[in-house]
Amino acid sequence: MSQKTKLPALITRGVFAYPGTQQTLEVGREHSKLAIETAIKEYNSKIIILVQKDPTMNDPEVKDTFKIGILATVDIAKKWKDGTFTVTLNAISRAIVEDAEPNSPINLIAVNLPLNDVVFTEEQQASALNLINRIKTKLKQLPKSMEDFITNPNMSLFSSVVDDLINQMATLTPEQKTEALIEFDPFKRLELLISSFKAPVQKIENSAEVENDISRKIKDRMDKQQREYYLREKLKTIKDELGDDGDGDVIQKYRNRLETEPFPKAIKDKILASINKMETMQGMSAEVNVERNYIDWMMSIPWWEKTDDIEDLKFAKRVLDEHHYGLQKVKDRIIEYLAVKQKTKTLKGQIITLVGPPGVGKTSLARSIAEAIGRNFVKVSLGGVRDEAEIRGHRKTYVGSMPGRIIQTMKRAKVKNPLFLLDEIDKMTSDQRGDPAAAMLEVLDPEQNQEFSDHYIEEPYDLGDVMFIATANYLENIPEALYDRMEIINLSSYTEIEKMHIAKEYLVPKVLAEHALSDQELTFEDQGLDELIKFYTREAGVRQLERLIQSIARKFIVKLLNGEVTTVNVTTQIVHDYLGKRLFEHTTKEDENQVGVVTGLAYTQFGGDILPIEVNYFPGKGNLTLTGKLGEVMKESASIAFDYVRANYARFGIDKDIFEKNDVHIHVPEGAVPKDGPSAGVTITTAIISALSNRAVSKDIGMTGEITLRGIVLPIGGLREKSISAARSGLKKILVPMKNMKDLDDVPDEVKAILEIKGIERYEQTFEDVFGEKIQM
Incomplete structure (x- = not known):
């Protein structure tokens, strides 16, 4: 009798599973x-x-196998992270392969399963016992099934006893095992086994010992796995009985992630230790929450995830140009940085630090760099950080502990190579709780940050793939240890010309899009934007300018929805109507040539301005009075100018008695505005000479430069801003230090077209240019 069926086939490479036996297979x-x-x-x-x-x-394929197979049940003992299985096979009976389904992915085959309905005679039973007794003398140790058969012969079990015996024989060759597998008659299988005993008994015993040793090692390994499984199941059952099984599913999820995700070995061992510790704790205890939070943090930090960089310098330049107007030197330096990184495949080197006043685009520039190279952008603000633990984190045993800001931000980044912006790094402070700048040193130093130590995670974290960019408002406030690791890129304040371009090309389109307006409905004329820039804002960047444009857009929408207007062109008058009176006024040049009044050039964080300096004298005892809320450096500059004129009075055509019989008063409007710096020296000198010699100075000329007691003119800063303010105020000519003439490349062409800029090395040149007279010798 037989039974036909269709079943999937598992094709093995020399694995022989005899009926009644169990096999473990990879x-x-x-x-x-x-x-x-x-x-x-x-x-x-x-x-x-x-x-x-x-x-x-x-x-x-099926055609490459023997035609006799084994019917078995299969169970998956474990799925490994590399995709392989460990399976357990329980062999049941032999099967005859009759047909195979073509192109079947599971090797589906039709098999004939012979039923065990053979009736043995007494003669066959005696023959079976005789054969088994012959084998008994050859073996040192008999299988238990064979001993049971000798004690109580049961011919229905004879075939399985023979298969059990064959399965335990280590001396059989693959050919003999194959012959025993495909042979249905148990008597012939037993005779095959006897014929294999031609080797000395000692060899058989040694082979059996080798087989037993191998089996014992495998059993020990399986016993360990079974023991762990048993203990976990027992622990789970105990927790079920106590009603304390809330963490069971969570723990299993943790274990599944450890098995399937490529955590570094040290991290995997650390997490596994916490999981094992968590399993032994009572579910409602505080320690469980500590361990669970720790595991959650460790498994949420990016240990291997990375993004691919975009290595296209032209694309990077296009992105920077689209998002930012001007800043050409800054953009060039960033492109150079990316080019070197692309060439060397490493980020080692100094950290780029963008330094400039608020609102000039430091943060948005960093965001654009991230977009240009295809990296995730994350930012952490360091303003007001005074505790070292905010950088390094607290020990996990502390109540409410968590990692420091660096690791927290890396979790938000979700990759280990983001662009990481350290905002306001100049505003970190230190106190009795430690120096956060010292902790930041390990973050930014390429020689140290590959093993950054956070107190909470207790394992080194590699920050070597992170691209760090820092920002600061004031260079002098950056901690010295960090400054040494940084490459400073200065972003100065925007000029009015640049603000006009930014407003037209970036701010207006952005605001219109945010307010669902078209440029046909609300149009900003150049004169309207110019009015906003000059008289309604005083800032280094463009934040307030953007807010004013948004304010005009809101007021227009109100009028539009009320049916008062349909379109508006924003002119100077519209600005006044919508925003009210002007908020700021710029200093304008004098209406007439004045004696004792000279126009200087000033540089502030908001840009440039002209600065008239007034000098007067009156009967007295030769004293010098300074007013206008001047800083120490500017007071010293005024004293130098006064002493220089007094020492050279004859050359400038001044009466000697004026110094002895009069007091001199120098005033710098506006009196409530603090002023400092040495660059007004030339201007003050000219104003003193003008007042004391009663010579008028042209209203169309301005000047700047530091002066020494010998009359040498030294260079100044902010030439670009000063020249723009001079052109805006209607001046026609400015005198600047000769060493600053190299900075003319920074002056906009529109300014150079309407302004004559002349360089001077000594004050005598200024005197001759301003007063049109030769120095008296």
Whole structure:
């Protein structure tokens, strides 16, 4: 009798599973894994085990196997992270392969299953006992099934006893094992086994010992896995009984992630230790929450995830140009930085630090760099950080502890190579709780940051792939230790010309888009934007300018929805109507040439302005009075100018008695505005000479420069801003130090077209240019 059925086939490479035995097998071939999964889901875990004829074949088909297979049940003991399975096979009976379904991914085959309905005679029973007794003398130790059969012969078990015996024989060759596998008659299988005993008994015993040793090692390994499984199941049962099983699913999820995700070995061991500790704790204890939070943090930090950089310098330049107007030197330096990184495949080197007043685009520039190279952008603000633990974190044993800001931000980044912006790094302070700048040193130093130490995670974290960019408002406030690791890129305040371009090309389109307006409905004329820039804002950047444009847009929408207007062109008058009176006024040049009044040039964080300096004298005792809320440096500059004129009075055509019989008063409007710096020296000198010699100075000329007691003119800063303010105020000519003439490249062409800029090395040149007279010798 027999039974026919269709089952998936598992093709093995020399694995012989005899009926009644159990085998553990590692499975890695795709068709084998698919056959096992299908058998479990659709065929009640039943499968046919076939042995391939040639063990060296990697992708055998059914036709490459023996025609006799084994019916077995299969169970997946473990799925490994590399995709392979460990399966357990319980062999049931032999099966005859009759047909195979072509191109089947699971090797579906039709098999004939012979039923064990053979009736043995007494003569056959005696023959079976005789054969087994012959084998008994050859073996040092008998299988338990064989001993039971000798004690109580049961011919219905004879075939399985023979298979059990064959399965335990280590001396059989693969050919003999194959012959025993495909032979249905148990008497012939037993005779095959007896014929293999031609070697000395000692050899058989040694082979048996080798087999036993191997089996013992495998058993020990399996026992360890079974023991761990048993203990975990027991612990789970105990927690179930106590009603304390809330963490069971969570722990299993943790273990699954550890098995399937490529955590570094040291991190995996650390997490696993916390999981094991968590399992032994009572669910409602505080320690469980500490361990759970720690595991959550460790598994949420990016340990291996990375993004691919965009290595296209032209694309990077295009992105920077689209988002930012001007800043050409800054953009060039960034492109150079990216080019070197692309060439060397490393980020080692100094950290780029963008320094400039608020609102000039430091943060948005860093965001544009991230977009240009295809990196995730994250930012941490360091303003007011005074505790070292905010950078390094607290020990996890502290109540409410967590990692420091660096690791927290890396978690938000979700990759280990983001562009990391350290905002306002100049505003860190230190107190009794430590120096955060010292902790930041480990973050920014390329020689140290590959093993950044956070107190909470307790394991080194590699920051070597992170691209750090820092920002600061004031260079002098950056901690010295950090300054040494930085490359400073200065972003000066925007000029009015640049603000006009930024407003037209960036701010207005952005505001219109935010307010769902078109440029046909609300149009900003150049004169309207100019009015906003000059008289309604006083800032280094463009934040307030953007807010004013938004304010005009809001007021327009109100009028539009009320039916008062349909379109508006924003002119000077519209600005006045919508925003009210002017908020600021710029100093304008004098209406007439004046004696004792000279126009200087000033530089502030908001840009440039002209600065008239007034000098007067009156009867007295030769004293010098300074007013106008001057800083110490500017007071010293005025004293130098006064002493220089007094020492050279004859050359400038001044009466000697004036110094002895009069007091001199120098005033710098506006009196409530603080002023400092040495660059007004030339201007003050000219104003003193004008007043004391009663010579008028042209209203169309301005000047700047530091002066020494010998009359040498030294260079100044902010030439670009000063020249723009001079042109805006209607001056026609400015005198600047000769050493500043190299900075003319920074002056806009529009300014150079309407302004004559002349360089001077000594004050005598200024005197001759301003008063049109030769110095008296």
